[in-house]
Amino acid sequence: MSDRPPAVAAEDLTRRFGSRVAVDRVTFRVEPGESVALFGSNGAGKTTLLRILSSALRASSGAIRIDGLDYREDAVAIRRRIGVISHSSYLYGDLSALDNLEFFARLYAVPDAREAAGRMLAAMELDERADDAAKTFSRGMTQRLSIARSLIHDPRIVFLDEPFSGLDPHAAVVLRAALDRLRAEGRTLVMVTHDLPQGLAMSDRWLLMERGRLIDQGRSAGVDARDFENERFRIRRRAAPAGDTAP
Amino acid sequence: MSSSGYPDAGAGFLNTAVAVARKDLRIEWRTLESLSSMVLFALIVLVVFNFAFDLATIRELGVGKLVPGVLWTTLAFAGIVGFARSFQIESRSDAMTALLLAPVDRGALFAGKTFANLAALVTLELVVVPLSAVFFDYDLLAVAGPTAIVLALHTLGIAELGTLLGAIASRVGRGEALLATLLFPVATPLFISAVKCTAAVLDGGGLASASKWLLIAVGFDLLYLFVGLATFEYVVEE
Amino acid sequence: MDGFLRRAAIVLLPIAMVMMLAAIWMVFAYVPDERVMGPVQRIFYFHVPAAIITFFSVFVLLAGSIGYLWTRHTAWDQLSRAATEIGLLFCTIVLITGPIWAKPAWGTWWTWEARLTTTLVLWLLLAACMMVRAYADNRDLGARLASVLGIIAALDVPIIYKAVDWWRGQHPVVFKAGEKTPLEPRMLRTFLFCMATFFVFYGLLLAIRVAIVRLEDRCQALVEASSGDRA
Numbered sequence: 001m002s003d004r005p006p007a008v009a010a011e012d013l014t015r016r017f018g019s020r021v022a023v024d025r026v027t028f029r030v031e032p033g034e035s036v037a038l039f040g041s042n043g044a045g046k047t048t049l050l051r052i053l054s055s056a057l058r059a060s061s062g063a064i065r066i067d068g069l070d071y072r073e074d075a076v077a078i079r080r081r082i083g084v085i086s087h088s089s090y091l092y093g094d095l096s097a098l099d100n101l102e103f104f105a106r107l108y109a110v111p112d113a114r115e116a117a118g119r120m121l122a123a124m125e126l127d128e129r130a131d132d133a134a135k136t137f138s139r140g141m142t143q144r145l146s147i148a149r150s151l152i153h154d155p156r157i158v159f160l161d162e163p164f165s166g167l168d169p170h171a172a173v174v175l176r177a178a179l180d181r182l183r184a185e186g187r188t189l190v191m192v193t194h195d196l197p198q199g200l201a202m203s204d205r206w207l208l209m210e211r212g213r214l215i216d217q218g219r220s221a222g223v224d225a226r227d228f229e230n231e232r233f234r235i236r237r238r239a240a241p242a243g244d245t246a247p
Numbered sequence: 248m249s250s251s252g253y254p255d256a257g258a259g260f261l262n263t264a265v266a267v268a269r270k271d272l273r274i275e276w277r278t279l280e281s282l283s284s285m286v287l288f289a290l291i292v293l294v295v296f297n298f299a300f301d302l303a304t305i306r307e308l309g310v311g312k313l314v315p316g317v318l319w320t321t322l323a324f325a326g327i328v329g330f331a332r333s334f335q336i337e338s339r340s341d342a343m344t345a346l347l348l349a350p351v352d353r354g355a356l357f358a359g360k361t362f363a364n365l366a367a368l369v370t371l372e373l374v375v376v377p378l379s380a381v382f383f384d385y386d387l388l389a390v391a392g393p394t395a396i397v398l399a400l401h402t403l404g405i406a407e408l409g410t411l412l413g414a415i416a417s418r419v420g421r422g423e424a425l426l427a428t429l430l431f432p433v434a435t436p437l438f439i440s441a442v443k444c445t446a447a448v449l450d451g452g453g454l455a456s457a458s459k460w461l462l463i464a465v466g467f468d469l470l471y472l473f474v475g476l477a478t479f480e481y482v483v484e485e
Numbered sequence: 486m487d488g489f490l491r492r493a494a495i496v497l498l499p500i501a502m503v504m505m506l507a508a509i510w511m512v513f514a515y516v517p518d519e520r521v522m523g524p525v526q527r528i529f530y531f532h533v534p535a536a537i538i539t540f541f542s543v544f545v546l547l548a549g550s551i552g553y554l555w556t557r558h559t560a561w562d563q564l565s566r567a568a569t570e571i572g573l574l575f576c577t578i579v580l581i582t583g584p585i586w587a588k589p590a591w592g593t594w595w596t597w598e599a600r601l602t603t604t605l606v607l608w609l610l611l612a613a614c615m616m617v618r619a620y621a622d623n624r625d626l627g628a629r630l631a632s633v634l635g636i637i638a639a640l641d642v643p644i645i646y647k648a649v650d651w652w653r654g655q656h657p658v659v660f661k662a663g664e665k666t667p668l669e670p671r672m673l674r675t676f677l678f679c680m681a682t683f684f685v686f687y688g689l690l691l692a693i694r695v696a697i698v699r700l701e702d703r704c705q706a707l708v709e710a711s712s713g714d715r716a
Binding site for chain 2: 054055056057058074075076077078079080081082084086088089090091092093094095099103104106107108109133149156
Binding site: 471 | 632633652
């Protein structure tokens with residue numbers, strides 16, 4: 001057992017919108033270097049949970065510790081070490097790719113911001129378009145630039161919200177390679193995804209949410225996507241209230 | 248640095264504010280969208296005022312009576328266009344969320360945006376004020392120094408309020424109309440002071456005769472700088 | 486909280502009613518005519534307390550706004566909501582009674598006199614607070630934005646008052662007849678009694694409005710809960 005604290009430790013996390021409970025007493029841990037896939041049907045609360053973990057949203061109750069730190073005391077330290085990849089690009093369309101990366105590098109106090117931005121662009125194979133406005137980029141290139149933005153500060157923990165959605169096959173391949181690299185480098189990944197085979201292939205463990213609750217979790221190794229789907233179906237029937245027969 | 252050697256902080260207050268201001272100004276430099284809309288709108292308003300009060304009336308009443316009010320009304324309305332746009336750029340690709348995820352002081356975001364808006368307003372004034380001297384036929388050069396001081400002091404206050412209220416209006420999504428409804432009542436003391444000071448300067452009285460108004464302007468600027476730094480985060484979070 | 490509000494309302498209601506009736510008697514029967522303006526001056530006994538209550542309500546708004554941002558307890562926001570609305574109500578009373586007094590007294594419905602102007606700007610500020618709260622997408626956002634705006638507006642009020650006062654010149658028009666000379670005892674008593682009456686009335690309205698706001702919130706929560714189950 002390493003003496004490093006869990007990368008992510010959620011305890012009894014709850015989030016209410018009015019009286020609708022979007023996340024319901026979720027408790028789980030992610031060890032440093034682990035890669036976790038978060039599955040669940042639409043409206044299960046996965047994106048809300050991810051937003052709470054990354055501090056984009058406040059929890060109504062419960063506790064989170066990232067790398068052993070609490071948002072209430074060490075919010076800045078936590079934000080420094082996490083990265084978020086979402087389907088919003090978080091980019092300024094009117095700025096050049098280089099300017100975008102340089103800006104965020106400065107916010108994260110990355111030394112030699114402009115050089116670091118240039119190196120990151122090269123790593124993402126975007127350096128030819130460094131001075132072009134981000135809004136002129138294709139969806140795939142935007143995604144690459146967005147990933148570059150999320151990783152410019154070398155985050156130890158990366159939260160991803162359906163990063164593959166809307167990507168053409170080539171862009172998906174590039175993204176997959178980038179994420180494999182992240183895993184190889186020992187970063188912690190928490191990824192929300194609808195893509196079962198992809199998610200299982202890229203994770204060490206999986207979590208399953210339904211109606212805001214974490215209803216199951218397990219190891220990903222050796223799990224067949226189709227079996228998982230069937231089993232999931234059975235699990236969801238067990239979790240659904242009596243009388244609800246909707247698939 | 249944490250015990251594991253991993254950096255524990257992002258940019259400090261000043262660096263963050265500077266980075267945000269540079270970013271906003273860079274965007275403006277590339278597109279000139281905001282500045283061109285502001286200048287064009289200001290020109291239109293000036294022309295309309297010229298129809299409303301013709302040159303003979305102004306000469307009769309004296310420059311100090313009419314020009315200050317016309318000038319500041321024009322600047323305020325044109326400024327609103329800029330403030331609204333300042334937050335539009337943040338909402339397009341949800342960049343605001345990225346700013347909130349960054350390990351920086353949210354008050355520094357306010358400071359940076361206020362500075363960028365201030366710079367835009369000053370640029371606007373560099374065009375509009377000389378033009379008003381031409382349209383309304385008064386000698387700007389003779390009072391250039393005091394005018395510049397009055398402009399600087401009051402534009403700062405407008406920039407602060409415009410940024411803070413602009414953030415509120417952008418969260419509610421109603422745009423410029425709501426911003427005007429919020430800005431004018433709140434900025435009443437600043438507006439009165441601006442008109443009084445400008446009138447004093449144009450009438451040849453000099454700044455000394457308007458000293459109590461300058462005091463109100465300074466107090467106002469300081470108060471809302473503090474309020475903005477303290478409350479900006481509550482407006483933009485989530 | 487709800488119990489306290491109910492008891493407060495039950496206690497204040499009869500007191501307010503009795504005081505109101507007594508105040509009306511005092512204003513229309515007890516107190517003598519003002520020698521310069523005649524009977525119309527009696528509006529002063531409603532107009533001035535309404536203005537003072539408006540400023541007091543702005544203070545309550547400031548407290549509620551700071552309280553909400555500090556603790557995020559809905560109770561503070563409920564207080565702010567009530568204070569905004571009731572403040573707006575009394576502000577409207579000031580703006581209506583002002584012209585009613587001004588026309589016979591000065592021959593004009595409106596004058597950009599310092600206090601009336603300040604009240605008009607205050608009315609706009611309070612209306613803006615209500616508007617922002619209403620336009621917000623969800624309750625929590627509306628509460629936060631309205632709280633920030635409430636703080637901005639409340640801190641602004643004294644500055645607006647001073648600025649408008651100076652704008653109008655060194656010696657504002659004598660609005661409150663009798664302030665420059667000591668008030669005749671009956672006038673002073675009537676004024677103070679009306680002041681007290683308005684405070685009691687304000688307390689009553691505030692208690693009832695907060696109670697209703699709380700009921701509205703509970704209803705809203707129930708509606709969301711029942712539609713949420715079907716999601």
